[in-house]
Amino acid sequence: xxxxxxxxxxxxxxxxxxxxxxxxxxxxxxxxxxxxxxxxxxxxxxxxxxxxxxxxxxxxxxxxxxxxxxxxxxxxx
Numbered sequence: 275x276x277x278x279x280x281x282x283x284x285x286x287x288x289x290x291x292x293x294x295x296x297x298x299x300x301x302x303x304x305x306x307x308x309x310x311x312x313x314x315x316x317x318x319x320x321x322x323x324x325x326x327x328x329x330x331x332x333x334x335x336x337x338x339x340x341x342x343x344x345x346x347x348x349x350x351x
Contacts, residue, residue, distance in 0.1 A: 287314035
């Protein structure tokens with residue numbers, strides 16, 4: 275799943291080498307924490323959050339059949 279997120283996000287940003295996805299997992303959920311260069315945060319979020327919503331939608335649909343846990347994608351500063 276981390277590779278999927280990186281594959282989607284890297285073409286969108288100016289600093290693809292600084293795209294990092296960390297995982298925080300417990301019994302009931304998995305949280306993927308996406309961090310990018312500070313100048314790229316706006317590009318990943320998009321106008322009115324449209325890009326972030328689209329990325330989350332892809333990740334959630336891909337993880338739905340793969341994990342039996344709730345899946346979340348957080349964009350961190």
